[in-house]
Amino acid sequence: MTRKSVQEERRRQILEALHKCLLKKPFDQTSIKDIAAVAGLNHGMLHYYFKSKDDILLNYIEHVIERYKSLFEEWIRSESSTLENPTDFLHACFDFMVQKITLNRDLSRIFIEIWEIAIYNRKVKEKLRKAYSEWIETVNLAILKISNDKKTASRLSWGLVAFLEGVSLFSVILDTDTMETEALLKDFQKRFLKAMIDR
Amino acid sequence: MTRKSVQEERRRQILEALHKCLLKKPFDQTSIKDIAAVAGLNHGMLHYYFKSKDDILLNYIEHVIERYKSLFEEWIRSESSTLENPTDFLHACFDFMVQKITLNRDLSRIFIEIWEIAIYNRKVKEKLRKAYSEWIETVNLAILKISNDKKTASRLSWGLVAFLEGVSLFSVILDTDTMETEALLKDFQKRFLKAMIDR
Amino acid sequence: MTRKSVQEERRRQILEALHKCLLKKPFDQTSIKDIAAVAGLNHGMLHYYFKSKDDILLNYIEHVIERYKSLFEEWIRSESSTLENPTDFLHACFDFMVQKITLNRDLSRIFIEIWEIAIYNRKVKEKLRKAYSEWIETVNLAILKISNDKKTASRLSWGLVAFLEGVSLFSVILDTDTMETEALLKDFQKRFLKAMIDR
Amino acid sequence: MTRKSVQEERRRQILEALHKCLLKKPFDQTSIKDIAAVAGLNHGMLHYYFKSKDDILLNYIEHVIERYKSLFEEWIRSESSTLENPTDFLHACFDFMVQKITLNRDLSRIFIEIWEIAIYNRKVKEKLRKAYSEWIETVNLAILKISNDKKTASRLSWGLVAFLEGVSLFSVILDTDTMETEALLKDFQKRFLKAMIDR
DNA sequence: CATGAATGAGTTTTCATTCAT
DNA sequence: GATGAATGAAAACTCATTCAT
Numbered sequence: 112m113t114r115k116s117v118q119e120e121r122r123r124q125i126l127e128a129l130h131k132c133l134l135k136k137p138f139d140q141t142s143i144k145d146i147a148a149v150a151g152l153n154h155g156m157l158h159y160y161f162k163s164k165d166d167i168l169l170n171y172i173e174h175v176i177e178r179y180k181s182l183f184e185e186w187i188r189s190e191s192s193t194l195e196n197p198t199d200f201l202h203a204c205f206d207f208m209v210q211k212i213t214l215n216r217d218l219s220r221i222f223i224e225i226w227e228i229a230i231y232n233r234k235v236k237e238k239l240r241k242a243y244s245e246w247i248e249t250v251n252l253a254i255l256k257i258s259n260d261k262k263t264a265s266r267l268s269w270g271l272v273a274f275l276e277g278v279s280l281f282s283v284i285l286d287t288d289t290m291e292t293e294a295l296l297k298d299f300q301k302r303f304l305k306a307m308i309d310r
Numbered sequence: 311m312t313r314k315s316v317q318e319e320r321r322r323q324i325l326e327a328l329h330k331c332l333l334k335k336p337f338d339q340t341s342i343k344d345i346a347a348v349a350g351l352n353h354g355m356l357h358y359y360f361k362s363k364d365d366i367l368l369n370y371i372e373h374v375i376e377r378y379k380s381l382f383e384e385w386i387r388s389e390s391s392t393l394e395n396p397t398d399f400l401h402a403c404f405d406f407m408v409q410k411i412t413l414n415r416d417l418s419r420i421f422i423e424i425w426e427i428a429i430y431n432r433k434v435k436e437k438l439r440k441a442y443s444e445w446i447e448t449v450n451l452a453i454l455k456i457s458n459d460k461k462t463a464s465r466l467s468w469g470l471v472a473f474l475e476g477v478s479l480f481s482v483i484l485d486t487d488t489m490e491t492e493a494l495l496k497d498f499q500k501r502f503l504k505a506m507i508d509r
Numbered sequence: 510m511t512r513k514s515v516q517e518e519r520r521r522q523i524l525e526a527l528h529k530c531l532l533k534k535p536f537d538q539t540s541i542k543d544i545a546a547v548a549g550l551n552h553g554m555l556h557y558y559f560k561s562k563d564d565i566l567l568n569y570i571e572h573v574i575e576r577y578k579s580l581f582e583e584w585i586r587s588e589s590s591t592l593e594n595p596t597d598f599l600h601a602c603f604d605f606m607v608q609k610i611t612l613n614r615d616l617s618r619i620f621i622e623i624w625e626i627a628i629y630n631r632k633v634k635e636k637l638r639k640a641y642s643e644w645i646e647t648v649n650l651a652i653l654k655i656s657n658d659k660k661t662a663s664r665l666s667w668g669l670v671a672f673l674e675g676v677s678l679f680s681v682i683l684d685t686d687t688m689e690t691e692a693l694l695k696d697f698q699k700r701f702l703k704a705m706i707d708r
Numbered sequence: 709m710t711r712k713s714v715q716e717e718r719r720r721q722i723l724e725a726l727h728k729c730l731l732k733k734p735f736d737q738t739s740i741k742d743i744a745a746v747a748g749l750n751h752g753m754l755h756y757y758f759k760s761k762d763d764i765l766l767n768y769i770e771h772v773i774e775r776y777k778s779l780f781e782e783w784i785r786s787e788s789s790t791l792e793n794p795t796d797f798l799h800a801c802f803d804f805m806v807q808k809i810t811l812n813r814d815l816s817r818i819f820i821e822i823w824e825i826a827i828y829n830r831k832v833k834e835k836l837r838k839a840y841s842e843w844i845e846t847v848n849l850a851i852l853k854i855s856n857d858k859k860t861a862s863r864l865s866w867g868l869v870a871f872l873e874g875v876s877l878f879s880v881i882l883d884t885d886t887m888e889t890e891a892l893l894k895d896f897q898k899r900f901l902k903a904m905i906d907r
Numbered sequence: 908c909a910t911g912a913a914t915g916a917g918t919t920t921t922c923a924t925t926c927a928t
Numbered sequence: 929g930a931t932g933a934a935t936g937a938a939a940a941c942t943c944a945t946t947c948a949t
Contacts, residue, residue, distance in 0.1 A: 117929095137430050139338035142922060153931055155925090164923065220429050227426035229483055230419050231336050240484055266494045269480070274469070277476025281468070284428055285439055295465045303502060316912075342940065352914055357941060515908095535828050537736035540943060551910055553946090562944065618827050625824035627881055628817050629734050638882055664892045667878070668871070675874025679866070682826055683837055693863045701900060714933075740919060750935055755920060 122160050124150045126171045133221055138168060138228065172225055172235055176242045179218075182211065183249070197256035202300065204253050208275060209296050214289055219279040247272050274299075321359050323349045325370045332420055337367060337427060371424055371434055375441045378417075381410060382448070396455035401499065403452050407474060408495050413488055418478040446471050473498075520558050522548045524569045531619055536566055536626065570623055570633055574640045577616075580609065581647070595654035600698065602651050606673060607694050612687055617677040645670050672697075719757050721747045723768045730818055735765060735825060769822055769832055773839045776815075779808060780846070794853035799897065801850050805872060806893050811886055816876040844869050871896075 128150035132141045143164055147154035161167045186207055194200040212218060229236040251268035258264050282292045327349035331340045342363055346353035360366045385406055393399040411417060428435040450467035457463050481491045526548035530539045541562055545552035559565045584605055592598040610616060627634040649666035656662050680690045725747035729738045740761055744751035758764045783804055791797040809815060826833040848865035855861050879889045 135430075137338065137426065139336065140430075143924085144922080154923095155931060156929085158924065159929075223422075223425050223429050226422050226479060226483060227336060230422050231334075231339075236483065243480070243484060263497075266497055269486075270473070270477070270494060270498060273476035273480040274473045275476070276479055277472035277474070278469070280425060280475055280479070281442070281472040284425060284435065285442060287468075295469060298462075298465055299469060320912085341938080343938095353940095354914060354942085355912075358912075363940065533828075535736065535824065537734065538828075541945085542943080552944095553910060554908080556945065557908075621820075621823050621827050624820050624877060624881060625734060628820050629732075629737075634881065641878070641882060661895075664895055667884075668875070668892060668896060671874035671878040672867070672871045673874070674877060675870035675872070676867070678823060678873055678877070679840070679870040682823060682833065683840060685866075693867060696860075696863055697867060718933085739917080741917095751919095752921085752935060753933075756933075761919065 118160070121152070121156070122170070123174075124152065125157055125160060125167060126174050128152075129167060129171045130175075130221070133224055134217055137224060168228070169234060169238075172228070172238055175221065175225070176238060179212065180242065180245065183207070183246075187249075197253070201253045201257065204250065205271075205300055209293070213275045213279045213296065214282070214293060215279075216283060216289070219283045222276075223280065223283065243272065317359070320351070320355065321369070323351065324356055324359060324366060325373050327351075328366060328370045329374075329420070332423055333416060336423060367427070368433060368437075371427075371437055374417075374420065374424075375437060378411065379441065379444070382406070382445075386448075396452070400452045400456065403449070404470075404499055408492070412474045412478045412495065413481070413492060414478075415482060415488070418482045421475075422479060422482065442471065516558070519550070519554070520568070521572075522550065523555060523558060523565060524572050526550075527565060527569045528573075528619070531622055532615055535622060566626070567632060567636075570626070570636055573619065573623070574636060577610065578640065578643065581605070581644075585647075595651070599651045599655065602648065603669075603698055607691070611673045611677045611694065612680070612691060613677075614681060614687070617681045620674075621678060621681065641670065715757070718749070718753065719767070721749065722754055722757060722764060723771050725749075726764060726768045727772075727818070730821055731814060734821060765825070766831060766835075769825075769835055772815075772818065772822075773835060776809065777839065777842070780804070780843075784846075794850070798850045798854065801847070802868075802897055806890070810872045810876045810893065811879065811890060812876075813880060813886070816880045819873075820877060820880065840869065 125146065128146045129138075129141070131149050132145055135141075136145070143157050144154045146167070147157055150157075157164075157167065161170065187204075190203060190207075191200070194203050225235065225239060229239045247268045250271055251264055254264040254267055255261070258267075278292060278296065281287060282289070324345060327345045328337075328340070330348050331345055335344070342356050343353045345366070346356050349356075356363075356366065360369065386403075389402055389406075390399070393402050424434065424438060428438045446467045449470055450463055453463040453466055454460070457466075477491065477495065480486060481488070523544065526544045527536075527539070529547050530543055534543070541555050542552045544565070545555055548555075555562075555565065559568065585602075588601060588605075589598070592601050623633065623637060627637045645666045648669055649662055652662040652665055653659070656665075676690060676694065679685060680687065722743060725743045726735075726738070728746050729742055733742070740754050741751045743764070744754055747754075754761075754764065758767065784801075787800055787804075788797070791800050822832065822836060826836045844865045847868055848861055851861040851864055852858070855864075875889065875893065878884060879886070
C-alpha cells in the first residue's frame with residue numbers, strides 16, 4: 112500500500128469508528144479516546160490525521176453524505192437505462208430512497224444527530240443544506256419528466272423529501288415497526304404519489 | 311411575594327433561561343453557569359431548585375410539551391363549538407398546527423435539539439413519544455369523523471404529523487422562506503388533505 | 510419552660526442529631542442540613558445555636574465525654590459504699606467499664622471518629638487527652654488501694670485503659686462477636702488483673 | 709526510564725504524597741490538588757494514574773499494609789533460623805512489633821485515620837480486617853509453639869494485638885513520651901507475656 | 908425565633924490538545 | 929509514524945454561611 116493510501120485508510124478507520132460511537136452516544140459525549148479505542152488506534156494519532164475533534168466530525172459528516180450521494184448516483188446510472196418510463200423511474204426512485212435511507216434506522220439516528228449539529232454549526236448546516244438541495248433537485252428532475260408544472264414539481268419534490276425525513280424521524284422516535292412504516296409508505300406511494308403525478 | 315411563588319417564579323426563570331440558551335448552543339455545550347447567567351441567578355441556585363442539570367432539561371422538555379399541548383387543547387375548546395362541520399374542523403386544525411408549530415422557527419430548532427437528546431436518553435424519548443402519540447391521536451380522531459376507514463385514518467394521521475415535522479425540519483435546515491413554506495403547506499392542504507378526506 | 514431551657518433543649522437536640530448522623534457518616538461527610546433534618550430543625554437554626562459546624566462538633570465531643578464521665582462518677586458514688594473491699598471495687602470497676610464503654614459498639618464507632626478528629630484538631634485532642642487522663646487516674650487510684658508500687662500502678666492503669674480501647678477498636682473493626690469479646694475480657698480479668706493486683 | 713517504570717514511579721509518588729498529606733490533614737479534607745502539589749504533579753495526572761480519589765486511598769492503604777506485612781515476613785525469614793527457641797522467638801517477635809509498629813508515631817497517626825475510614829467504608833474495613841487477622845494469626849502461631857491451649861492462645865494473640873493498638877493509640881492521643889511507652893511495654897513483656905506463656 | 912433563598916468558594920472529574928521520546 | 933505522559937481549562941455539583949423577611 113502506498114503511503115498515501117495508508118493515510119486514507121487510517122482516516123477512514125477513524126471516521127467509521129466515529130460512526131460506531133455515534134450509534135451509542137452523542138458527539139459531545141464521545142471523547143477522542145472513545146473514538147480511538149473503537150478505531151484501534153492511539154488517541155494521539157487522531158490529532159495527527161485530523162486537525163481537531165471538530166475536524167473529525169466535519170469530515171465524518173461529509174463522508175456520510177458522500178457515501179449516500181454516490182450510492183444514489185450509482186443507482187441512477189445503473190437504473191436509468193432499464194427504466195426508461197418516467198413514471199416507473201419515479202416509483203423506483205421512491206423505492207430506493209425509502210429502502211436505503213428512510214427505513215435505515217442507524218442512518219436515521221445518525222442524521223438526527225447531524226441535524227442537531229447543523230442547527231448550531233454553520234459549516235455543517237451548509238453541507239447538509241447542499242446535500243438536501245441536491246436530493247430534492249434529483250427528485251424534482253424526475254417529477255418534471257412527467258409534469259410540466261414547475262412550481263408544483265418544485266414543491267412536490269421538497270415536500271416529498273421532507274415527508275421522508277419526517278417518517279425517518281418518527282420511525283426512530285416512536286419506535287415504529289419497520290414493516291408498518293414500510294406499509295404506510297407503500298400506501299402513500301400508491302395513493303398520493305400516483306395521484307399527484309398522474310394529474 | 312409568597313415563598314411558593316418565589317419558587318415557581320425561579321423555576322420558570324431557569325427553564326426560560328434554558329430556552330434562550332438552547333437557541334444559541336446545544337444542551338451539552340450549555341453549562342449550568344450559562345443558564346444561570348441568562349436567568350440572572352447565582353449558579354448555585356440552579357442546584358437549589360433542580361436536582362441536576364439533567365433534571366432541568368427534563369423539566370424544560372415537559373414544560374415545552376405541556377405548553378403546546380394546553381395551547382392546542384385550549385384552541386380545541388374554543389373552536390369546537392364554532393366548527394361543527396368535521397371537514398372545516400380538520401382544516402382549521404391543520405391551520406392551527408401549521409401556524410403555531412410547524413412554522414414556528416424557534417420551536418423547530420428547539421425540537422431538533424430535543425429529538426437528538428431523545429435518541430440517547432430514554433426518559434426524554436418516552437416523553438417525546440407520548441407527546442407525539444397524543445398529537446397523532448388528536449388528528450386521528452378528527453379524521454375519523456369524516457372517514458370510516460380506521461387503518462387509513464391511523465396511517466394518515468401518523469403520516470400527516472410526520473410530514474409536518476419533516477417540513478419544520480427543512481424550514482430550519484434549508485432556511486426556507488416562511489412565506490414559501492406556508493404556501494407549500496396551503497397547497498398541500500388544498501390538494502391532498504381535501505382529496506384524501508373526500509375519498 | 511424558661512427561655513434558657515428551651516435554648517438548652519434545642520442545643521441538645523442538635524448534638525443528639527449529630528450523634529445519630531455519626532453512626533452513618535463521618536463528620537466531614539455530614540452536612541449541616543443532614544444534622545438539621547435529623548434534629549427536625551431548620552438548618553439556619555444550627556447557626557443560631559452554634560457558631561459554626563466545627564462548634565457543633567466541639568460541643569458534641571464535650572457532651573459525649575461529659576455524659577460518660579458523669580455516668581462513671583455517679584456509679585462510683587452509688588457503689589463505693591457497697592464495695593468497701595478494694596479488690597471487689599476494682600473488679601466491679603472493670604466490669605462497669607467493659608459493659609458501659611468497651612462493649613458499647615455505637616460508642617466505640619463514635620470514639621474511633623473522635624480519635625481521628627483529635628489527631629488533626631488540637632482542641633479536640635486536648636479534650637480527649639484530659640478525659641483519658643482522668644479515666645486512667647480513676648483506675649490508678651483504685652489500684653493504689655491494693656498496691657503500693659506507684660510506678661506499677663501508674664503503668665497498669667495506663668495499660669489497662671489502653672487495652673480496653675484496643676479491644677473496643679477491634680470489636681468494631683473485626684466485627685468480633687460481643688459474647689466472645691466479653692468472654693475474652695472476663696478471661697483477662699480472671700487471670701491477669703487478679704494476678705497483677707495480688708502480686 | 710521505561711514506560712512501565714514511569715507508571716510505577718508516578719503511582720508511588722502519588723501514594724507517598726498522600727502519606728505526607730495524611731500526616732497533616734484527614735483524607736476528607738485533603739484534596740486531589742493537595743496531593744498533586746505534594747507529589748509535584750499536575751492534578752490531572754492523579755486521575756490518569758488512578759480511577760478516582762477513592763481509588764488512590766484504597767491503593768494507599770493496601771500499600772501501607774503490604775509494606776508492613778512484607779517487613780514482618782522478611783524479618784521472620786531472617787530471624788526464624790537464629791531464634792529456634794520458641795520463647796525467644798516470641799519475645800523477639802514482640803520486640804519487633806513494638807519497635808516497628810506500636811512505637812512508630814507517624815504510622816500510628818495514619819492508622820487512626822484508616823480505622824476511621826474503615827468504620828464507614830466497607831472495602832477499607834475488609835482490607836483492615838484481613839490485615840489484622842493475619843497479624844493475629846502470626847502471633848497465634850508463635851504462641852501455639854509454647855502452649856497447647858488453643859482457646860487461650862487464640863484469645864491471647866487477639867488481646868495482645870488489641871493491646872498494642874491501644875497503646876499505639878494512646879501514645880499518639882496522650883502524647884506519651886516514647887521512652888516511657890517503651891518502658892511500659894518492656895514491663896508488660898517481662899511480667900505478663902512471660903507469665904502467660906510459662907503457664 | 909424561624910425560614911429558606913442566596914452566595915461563592917471549593918471539590919472531583921473529564922478531556923482536547925500538545926509534545927518528548 | 930506511534931505512544932502515552934502531561935497540561936490546564938472547564939464542567940457539575942456541594943455546602944457552610946449569611947441574611948432578608
